[in-house]
Structure formats: structure tokens, C-alpha cells
Amino acid sequence: MNKITSLFNIQYPIIQGGMIWNSGYKLASAVSNAGGLGLIGAGSMYPDVLREHIQKCKKATDKPFGVNVPMLYPNIEEIMQIILEEGVKIVFTSAGNPKTWTAFLKEKGITVVHVVSSSKFALKAQEAGVDAVVAEGFEAGGHNGREETTTFTLIPMVKENISIPLIAAGGIATGRGMLAAMILGADGVQMGSRFAASTESSAHADFKQTIIDTKEGDTLVTLKELAPVRLIKNKFYNDIQELYSKCPTPEELKELLGRARAKRGMFEGDLVEGELEIGQIAGLIHDIKPVKEIIDSVMEEFEMAKGEVVML
Numbered sequence: 001m002n003k004i005t006s007l008f009n010i011q012y013p014i015i016q017g018g019m020i021w022n023s024g025y026k027l028a029s030a031v032s033n034a035g036g037l038g039l040i041g042a043g044s045m046y047p048d049v050l051r052e053h054i055q056k057c058k059k060a061t062d063k064p065f066g067v068n069v070p071m072l073y074p075n076i077e078e079i080m081q082i083i084l085e086e087g088v089k090i091v092f093t094s095a096g097n098p099k100t101w102t103a104f105l106k107e108k109g110i111t112v113v114h115v116v117s118s119s120k121f122a123l124k125a126q127e128a129g130v131d132a133v134v135a136e137g138f139e140a141g142g143h144n145g146r147e148e149t150t151t152f153t154l155i156p157m158v159k160e161n162i163s164i165p166l167i168a169a170g171g172i173a174t175g176r177g178m179l180a181a182m183i184l185g186a187d188g189v190q191m192g193s194r195f196a197a198s199t200e201s202s203a204h205a206d207f208k209q210t211i212i213d214t215k216e217g218d219t220l221v222t223l224k225e226l227a228p229v230r231l232i233k234n235k236f237y238n239d240i241q242e243l244y245s246k247c248p249t250p251e252e253l254k255e256l257l258g259r260a261r262a263k264r265g266m267f268e269g270d271l272v273e274g275e276l277e278i279g280q281i282a283g284l285i286h287d288i289k290p291v292k293e294i295i296d297s298v299m300e301e302f303e304m305a306k307g308e309v310v311m312l
């Protein structure tokens, strides 16, 4: 047992990050059944869809699972109400101020974790009363910190600043990566990209194939004026770059982004015009596998690499 396995009452300190259009109840329950902590990603769900996924997840696993709530999306009050009504025990908040919801959720007996990308916000989250923080480096898929701090730098600095349990995210897809993060001071890891390319992810098959075709250097962070996001360089990405050459206003960027770009790319499989969010570590992901195989092989490599460290 370590701080993370005992906090969530799980077997391995592996969390599946909430991921819009990828992490419905099938992925979350598979991760929880395999000994990690699965999170339903509320960011891409209307409130009634979220309720349905929570109910199905409860039927699909008797193990702990949680819900990720990115605070930049609408309907947050309604989402939180559903979380309470459905008796969800664990909530990971992201993309917002940890003070907004932590006390409310903690009063209801919910374990609260907040995702940050700097020591400053890790401290704010600790002050707000969260049970743990996820510190996510710049190499991560999805929305990113403005400070561009990488996981290797971020984890020891956050560790120096907070006393609550610390979960590392960004660039971790293997047992060796997990061990490295834990040697740097993390108590557990959150993986996103690796689980996006799993059998149980709700992403479109063509997007999953694109993840495993993605090579080192194929992703970049863009749209910093709106909310920085790491994307695969496709036509949509090139269109953004072209617009940047004309010094656009944030309104013009918003107009190009339009609505439902992420759904179009990751869920509907439009690899040309859609937004394809994935982390740099996609370059190390070579297969689409069932979640149980992913977690078993991560843990096997983690234990093996631990033995190698002893021999160094």
C-alpha cells in the first residue's frame, strides 16, 4: 500500500486521466477492474449522458471509480448535482480554481483531487483542502499549462512545495516512466494517451490508429490565447498556424476553432478537420490493447525496472 492506493482503496497507483470523447464508463470500469482508478470524463458529456455513464459504471465494476470535471465547460452546477445524487465518491477537478468546488464536495464526503501544471497552483489546491494533486507536465495530451514546465522538472518542484499525495501526469505510458516519476517524488501516476489507445476507449478507431502512427515531434501546443492544447499536426492544426501568420484576434481564433472540433476529430474520426488531442508520448505507443494488458504490462515493467535500479 502507498499513499495513493490507500487514498482511493485501489491495487495499483495508476489513474486513468479523464479524457473528453475517450473516457466513458467502458474505459473507466475496465481500468478500475484491472486494479487502477478509472475516471469518467464529464467534459464531453451533457448532464443526462454523464448520469447514464455513472449508472453503467456502477454496474460494470464494484471497484472505486471517479469523475473528472474540467471546470472550463458549462453546466458545472448540474454536473456536480448529478455526482452527488449518484453517490460518486471521487472527483478530479481540472482547468479552473480549486477553491470553487473543493469545500462543497469535501463536505459531502467526496475525495477531491485537482489537476495543476505549476507549484503555485499545487499550493493553492492544497490550501483549498484537496486530498491530492495531479501535477501535469507540458508533454501531456489535451489542455496544457501556460508555463510549459515538463514533468521531469515539475514533479520534484511540486514535491518540495506540498505535503499531500502527489500524482504525476504527462509523458508516462510505461512501467519505466512510472518508476521515474515515483523516484522524482510522485506517489502515483495518471496516464491519458496510453489509455486513449486502448480497446475500451470510446475514441473513433481511426483516431486510435493515428495515435499509434504518431511519431516523436508530431504534436505541438497551440491556441495559447484561448486555452493551450496539444494537438497532432493535421490540416486543422495547419489552418491555425496560417491564421497566426495574420496576427489574429482571440475572437478570430475562436471562430476558426468553432464548435465540436474535438468531437469531430476524436469521436467521429475526421482526421483532417478535427481536433486531435494527444501527448508527446504517443511516439512510444505502438499498439491498441485491452486495458488489463496495458496495466499488467506497466506493472510488470515497473517491478522489473525497480530491480534494475537496485543494481545501479
Ligand SMILES: Cc1cc2nc3c(=O)[nH]c(=O)nc-3n(C[C@H](O)[C@H](O)[C@H](O)COP(=O)(O)O)c2cc1C
Pocket (backbone or CB within 6 Å): 016, 017, 018, 019, 020, 022, 041, 043, 044, 068, 070, 093, 094, 095, 115, 136, 139, 140, 141, 142, 143, 169, 170, 171, 172, 173, 190, 191, 192, 193, 194, 196, 266, 277, 278, 279, 280, 281
Ligand atoms: C484525448 C485527451 C483528452 C483529454 N481530456 C481531458 C479532460 O477532459 N480533462 C482533464 O482534466 N484532462 C484531460 N486530458 C489530460 C489527461 O487527463 C491526462 O492528464 C494526460 O493525458 C496525461 O498525459 P499523457 O497524455 O502524456 O499520458 C486529456 C488528454 C487527452 C490525451
